[in-house]
Amino acid sequence: MIKSSNVKITGAEYGLILVVLLLVLMGLLAIYSVSYQVELPVLKANFTRQILWFFISVVILVFAVIIPTRAYQASAFWLYFITIIFLILTLVLNQGSSVTRWITIGPMRFQPSEFAKIGVILALARYLSHEKRNLNKLKDIAISFGIVLLPFLLVAKQPDLGTALVFLAVILPVLFWAGMPSFFLLLIVAPLIVMIASLNYYTYFLAMILIAVALLFFKRGLFSSILIMILNIVVGIVTPILWNHLHEYQKHRILTFLGIEMDPHGLGYQVIQSKVAIGSGGFWGKGILKGTQTQLRFLPEQHTDFVFSVIGEELGFIGSLFVMILFLILLLRGIYIASKVRNKFSSLMVIGAIAILGFHIIVNIGMTVGVMPVTGLPLPFLSYGGSFLIVCMILTGIIINASIRRFKY
Amino acid sequence: MQPIMIISRKQYLYSISVILIFLVLIVRFFYLQIYKQAQYLRASEKNRIREVVIEPTRGLIIDRNGEVLVDNHPSYSVYVIPFEVKDADSVLDLAGQILSMESSEIKNIINHGRSSIFTPVKLKRQIDFITLSRIEEQKLDLPGIIYQIEPRRYYSSGVRAPHVFGYLGEITRQELNQIEFKGFRLGDIVGKKGLERFYEKELRGLRGYQYIEVDALGREIRKLKDKPEILPLPGKNLHLTIDAQLQYALEARMDTLKGGAVVIDCTNGEVLALVSKPDYDPEIFTKPISLETWKELINDPDKPLYDRMVQSLYPPGSTYKLVLAAAALESGIIKPNWKAFCPGYTWLGRKRYDCWNLSGHGELDLYGAIEQSCNVYFYKLGLKTRLDNWAKFSQLFLFDKPTGIDLIDEKSGQVPDRDYLDQQYGKDRWTEGMILNLSIGQGDLLVTPLQMVRLAMIIANEGICYSLHLLNYLEDPIDGTKHWAVSDSVRINGISPETYKILKQGMYRVTHGGQGTGRAAVYKDITMAGKTGTAENPHGEAHAWFIGYAPADKPKIAFCILVENGGSGGKVAAPIAREVIKNYFYRLKVNRDKI
Secondary structure, three states, X not given: OOOOOOOOOOHHHHHHHHHHHHHHHHHHHHHHHHOOOOOOHHHHHHHHHHHHHHHHHHHHHHHHHHOOHHHHHHHHHHHHHHHHHHHHHHHHHOOOOOOOOOEEEOOEEEOHHHXXXXXXXXXXXXXXXXXXXXXXXXXXXXXXXXXXXXXXXXXXXXXXXXXXHHHHHHHHHHHHHHOOOHHHHHHHHHHHHHHHHOOOHHHHHHHHHHHHHHHHHHOOOHHHHHXXXXXXXXXXXXXXXXXXXXXXXXXXXXXXXXOOXXXXXXHHHHHHHHHHHHHHHOOOOOOOOOOHHHHOOOOOOOOOOOHHHHHHHHHHHHHHHHHHHHHHHHHHHHHHHHHHOOOHHHHHHHHHHHHHHHHHHHHHHHHHOOOOOOOOOOOOOOOOOHHHHHXXXXXXXXXXXXXXXXXXX | OOOHHHHXXXXXXXXHHHHHHHHHHHHHHHHHHHHOHHHHHHHHHHHHEEEEEEOOOOOOEEOOOOOEEEEEEEEEEEEEOHHHOOOHHHHHHHHHHHHOOOHHHHHHHHHHHOOOOOOOXXXXXXXXXXXXXXXXXXXXXXXXXXXXXXXXXEOOOOOOOHHHHOOEEEOOHHHHOOHHHOOOOOOOEEEOOHHHHHOHHHHHOEOEEEEEEEOOOOOEEEEOOOOOOEOOEOOOEEEEOOOHHHHHHHHHHOOOOOEEEEEEEOOOOEEEEEEEEOOOOHHHHOOOOOHHHHHHHHHOOOOOOOOHHHHOOEOOHHHHHHHHHHHHHHOOOXXXXXXXXXXXXXXXXXXXXXXXXXXXXXXXXXXXXXXXOOHHHHHHHHHHHHHHHHHHHHHHOOOOOOOOOOOOOXXXXXXXXXXXXXXXXXXXXXXXXXXXXXXXXXXXXXXOHHHHHHHHHHHHOOOEEEOOEOEEEEEOOOOOOEEEOOOOEEEOOOOOHHHHHHHHHHHHHHHHOOOOOOHHHOOOOOOOEXXXXXXXEOOEEXXXXXXXXXOOOOOOEEEEEEEOOOOOHHHHHHHHHHHHHHHHHHHHHHHHHHO
């Protein structure tokens, strides 16, 4: 199929494809179970539509594998700018309406924010793989941040904070992988930790000690260490003051988003019902089509965001474990490939893809069992939705693309 | 490109981070699906299973001869299913028109009463047949308006006895907090008064449950197969000691009067008839009672809701002379042949006390004084006997204790003793005149008619007192097992048979003696003994009393008749006692002759 001395498809790649196919099948099973109810034709159509999307996405996966890596590299910035333009178009075209996530072209309706994920990882990989980049320099780090901040802001404006956070989640793993010193990681992460820790005296105190220890470890000179320390102390003092200036409903919204506070009518209701569905599944599950939470619609968003709860209820701990092991294989294999690929662009592209998939998986599954906030992030390969399935397949294609060409520079 | 070593170190770092996070998630799944499974399974079952209560049939109330006095009849209640009321306004307007309710009122009921849009909300209880047929006719224009059959009480025998039966009503918030009504909900119907209240637990039965699977919107999906319904257990039938014919006859006889009558079997304490007048039609409480009707009943100056036999206190008048006579005899103060002269009045200090017969009774012994109910004799006897003895024997005859009849809100009498009078009027501020009043059953002495019939029973039985009861036995309607009422008896200690004989002789002369005040009570050849009373009261005419028992030689029944503001006991109350004797013994004789 692909003929080149450096291009070789081995069993490992087929294994990866099998993993993805199994995941999609699990998703289809769950969507079938959800759309089983005869009386709701709208839901029934979901299953057939998702099968259609599956076939389309497999074709796209094949293309994503075949396209030479050079082509990705060459078009990286172009693709990035096109997705940015689409994001701006989304905002402009949907002005005045409350739901502004989709663009409709003829019979097609798609979510530009999904495709922006690909644009972002390609642009980041392209930018950071340039030989002149020096990640000890603040300027190069700042530009990398700029690459993700632009789509972040555009998507957050839609407003779709959950998806927007995906862009932020990509930047640190990719930068660190590209060689950013861990000291910078500390600089970026420390204030975020302090912000959250400062809501309580003890955690605030503990966070400051940890930062001080880390600073001693890095030995970056007395002046800069003290400066960083003072900065973090100030963040810790200012945050509670700002917090107290917020209105009650704003605080409530933030706490609910973080999952610290429960709102039994809104998002809290969804999480409670999801936990009941998963918990009541037990070890073996209630059986396909026999999950009462699913079949009687106590479970919200069951074919999209909470699709994993359907598996948890109907297939039990065994089914959940099976899906999680599939995901784990995908992620670990991706990280392995990223470390083995000789081309730096490819390596960074793969890590970016893994970061996006991993963030979705962890946040979504964490949400269904109530340990992560309800952000509205779908579950890769399983959740209903054409745009997202195609994007996940492209990301898989990127990983396999790099894998089969890993000996090429 | 970085050296391979650094990359592979990062590979481990990234892989281990991912594995750790996945481990946390897997542990979380283990916690939810294995450790906490039972709890979440319960929660999911609770989500999907709706428990529907099936009300049991309430027990019937039946007289001693098997005649059904309180029955169940079907009635129709109208419900609305909010979800099915499509074109809300026009449907609710039409429904309101038929049910004569404002459509805003209906909306209000729906908003307050609904638990889900698929659950029926009760709009109106017990609609009449015209309303029912109008709903049936316009069914097509009334989507979501349904009716259901519900039993209601029905009084078929013609016996009213509303105070005995009591009535049912919606449970109050206050009652909901009581342990007895655990698991009840607002809108449930429970016994409120009388036997319906006293035997609520027995009459009610046990509820059944039906389990229905519902979806997240509360729609019924199907009956559960894996959780079979629990059938309700019907309430026990209440077999009373009441004799419906006697009850009916007495109710008819006293219809225009105020007061009441109680007839008991003095050999066991069974209540044969218990009438309180004026009463109300028990049917009015089988429907949701209107505010106007309720206010009318509450504000009626004749107080028809009050059970005069059980809840009201009256001065006993001359009937209480029997207690003074017993006290004087037992304390050895007089012998029955002790005589006193009645000129029609007597003086105490500068105050004159009249006999009811102002021309005087002349010289009388105790028998004569009871027969003619001479006040002057008893004034003198009271002064000799003194307050402490009188109070002691009042308590011995249980006038400070209720009879313990199986009805709610029974009152106990008020027996003034030295402490009471000291407290009421100040120490030593009350005079001997007080004793004169008490001697003829006036003054601060108050009793219930039930206590008076108990006195008649104690004398008839020469000291044996049975607890009064209306329940004969409870009958399980399914297997017919009977649970008999336990009849307690106590012996009154401290009064000798001789004293009872004297009292009985006196009471015999009341009805059979030449000068007896209660001769009007005698019917044909049935011998009897009794005592009249004409209790003066500040609120109008005197209350007419008559207590007694029959037959005189071998007492079977005891009775107490009271006519509020009726006047003379001998003229007003005694003829009603005659009615009792006639109805009870004549019917008994006829029945015996038949056999």
